[in-house]
Amino acid sequence: MTYPDLHPEFRDRAEKLLGPKGFRTDDETRDAVSAPWRGTYQGHTPLVARPNSTEMCAAFVRLCAEYGVAVTPQGGNTGLVDAGTPHGEVTLSMGRMTEVRAVDAINNSLTIEAGAPLVRAQEAADQHNRLFPLSLGSEGTATIGGLISTNAGGVAVLRYGMMRDLLLGLEVVLANGEIWDGLSGLRKNNTGYDLKHVFAGAEGTLGIITAATLKLFPKVAKSTAWISCETAQHVVDLLALVRDHAGDTVTSFEMIPANAIEMICAENLAIRDPNPSPLAWRVLCEISMAREDHAREVLETALAAAFEHGLASDAVIAENLTQARSFWTIRETIPLSKRAYGTAVNHDVSVPVSHIPDFLAQTETEICNAFPGSEIIAFGHVGDGNLHYSACEPKSATMPVLANHERAITDIVHRQAMSHDGSISAEHGVGRLKRDELASLRSPAATQAMKAIKRALDPQGLMNPNRVVSMD
Numbered sequence: 001m002t003y004p005d006l007h008p009e010f011r012d013r014a015e016k017l018l019g020p021k022g023f024r025t026d027d028e029t030r031d032a033v034s035a036p037w038r039g040t041y042q043g044h045t046p047l048v049a050r051p052n053s054t055e056m057c058a059a060f061v062r063l064c065a066e067y068g069v070a071v072t073p074q075g076g077n078t079g080l081v082d083a084g085t086p087h088g089e090v091t092l093s094m095g096r097m098t099e100v101r102a103v104d105a106i107n108n109s110l111t112i113e114a115g116a117p118l119v120r121a122q123e124a125a126d127q128h129n130r131l132f133p134l135s136l137g138s139e140g141t142a143t144i145g146g147l148i149s150t151n152a153g154g155v156a157v158l159r160y161g162m163m164r165d166l167l168l169g170l171e172v173v174l175a176n177g178e179i180w181d182g183l184s185g186l187r188k189n190n191t192g193y194d195l196k197h198v199f200a201g202a203e204g205t206l207g208i209i210t211a212a213t214l215k216l217f218p219k220v221a222k223s224t225a226w227i228s229c230e231t232a233q234h235v236v237d238l239l240a241l242v243r244d245h246a247g248d249t250v251t252s253f254e255m256i257p258a259n260a261i262e263m264i265c266a267e268n269l270a271i272r273d274p275n276p277s278p279l280a281w282r283v284l285c286e287i288s289m290a291r292e293d294h295a296r297e298v299l300e301t302a303l304a305a306a307f308e309h310g311l312a313s314d315a316v317i318a319e320n321l322t323q324a325r326s327f328w329t330i331r332e333t334i335p336l337s338k339r340a341y342g343t344a345v346n347h348d349v350s351v352p353v354s355h356i357p358d359f360l361a362q363t364e365t366e367i368c369n370a371f372p373g374s375e376i377i378a379f380g381h382v383g384d385g386n387l388h389y390s391a392c393e394p395k396s397a398t399m400p401v402l403a404n405h406e407r408a409i410t411d412i413v414h415r416q417a418m419s420h421d422g423s424i425s426a427e428h429g430v431g432r433l434k435r436d437e438l439a440s441l442r443s444p445a446a447t448q449a450m451k452a453i454k455r456a457l458d459p460q461g462l463m464n465p466n467r468v469v470s471m472d
């Protein structure tokens with residue numbers, strides 16, 4: 001692989017500033033940051049900068065500003081929209097900034113550096129008998145900085161909100177290398193524009209997040225059920241019914257189609273449906289309360305009402321954490337199991353929860369009419385109206401119809417989502433992948449406002465250029 005040359009003077013000064021552990025130009029390190037998680041495209045970078053402090057990060061960004069060098073910040077590189085993979089930019093990897101700086105259990109807050117993986121925040125909270133509730137399949141690798149920059153969601157949004165909702169304060173290196181110290185444990189601080197929210201969801205296009213103060217919560221005990229439902233309408237009606245009984249203690253409500261479970265069980269013989277059923281849908285529902293027996297009682301009462309109303313036909317409540325974990329393993333294995341298909345065209349969309357049944361029916365009909373033989377796998381965070389929607393084709397298909405039609409399929413899924421008052425990016429973000437399509441969907445006023453913010457905070461256009469919003 002070849003990489004563009006760096007200005008020799010910039011290179012010398014960067015090497016001196018970052019030291020041998022922080023200045024990496026060897027092929028192995030550059031290649032490791034240049035391929036995304038799914039390996040669907042190939043990036044490239046001339047240098048991987050790995051600062052070990054906010055001051056070092058700021059000095060490096062100042063140097064980049066001086067020489068007009070573009071920077072792509074990178075955390076765990078688990079993003080799914082081609083935002084954190086460099087395409088010729090210098091890579092600013094946060095992997096050496098992983099410290100937990102402070103935990104204030106009385107204030108229910110935690111201050112942690114941006115390169116720490118999510119599990120680190122969860123463990124630090126747990127050690128102080130607190131909960132940091134964000135949870136997602138990539139939590140061992142995805143970093144605090146990446147999660148804030150993509151405003152990540154996951155499986156507990158229904159109760160605790162997205163990453164933006166869990167944010168109290170930020171420390172950011174601005175595009176000119178200045179440090180904004182906005183770390184704060186305050187819940188109330190009405191002092192003008194709330195700057196931290198400008199950087200949340202900005203995908204590194206406005207500055208480098210170096211640390212964050214996050215909200216903690218009381219620890220909870222969970223009760224988890226695996227429920228069979230006949231139709232998607234029953235699934236959303238079940239959600240409403242469970243919430244009527246359990247209120248905001250419903251933490252997760254995930255929808256899983258039976259064909260996804262068949263696919264997983266065929267791929268992995270160690271996994272099986274905990275409660276086999278001929279019905280088309282399974283729901284993974286979790287209620288969390290201070291006491292496990294209370295959570296279980298509420299769940300049992302809600303399920304009894306669901307059976308009475310004909311919304312669910314069968315359910316298993318996990319007897320222990322191991323069994324609950326085995327339910328979640330099925331849910332989390334779905335993205336990987338799609339390897340079984342020759343083609344899988346994936347989407348991350350949201351619609352209002354009430355529109356889910358119509359969205360599913362109409363989109364499937366349109367895709368299957370246009371591409372007979374397609375198999376639809378739609379699963380996800382139904383409690384947030386967020387579906388991971390895939391059109392798949394078995395490897396064994398004798399007349400492949402989906403390959404080379406990815407764009408046409410995506411057009412159908414996205415058009416249907418928009419016609420149901422939805423979004424074509426529910427939780428994964430924009431990156432390079434959806435930048436142009438979103439520009440045509442959002443109002444010109446919103447695009448102009450976003451460009452104005454970008455110009456004001458990054459006048460040279462060096463912070464992760466060409467992601468989120470085009471400056472052309």
Ligand SMILES: Cc1cc2nc3c(=O)[nH]c(=O)nc-3n(C[C@H](O)[C@H](O)[C@H](O)COP(=O)(O)OP(=O)(O)OC[C@H]3O[C@@H](n4cnc5c(N)ncnc54)[C@H](O)[C@@H]3O)c2cc1C
Nearest residue numbers: 075076077078079083084137143145146147149153204209
């Ligand atoms: C198996 C799997 C499951 C997933 N499940 C979910 C899910 O349920 N919900 C969900 O929302 N996402 C999910 N994701 C997507 C992904 O994990 C998130 O987008 C995550 O937030 C990215 O974190 P990261 O550290 O890997 O960031 P990267 O991928 O490294 O970067 C993502 C973006 O953030 C920017 N960035 C990174 N660090 C910083 C920083 N310190 N300062 C400024 N900008 C920065 C990058 O430039 C890039 O634009 C999943 C991914 C995988 C692989």
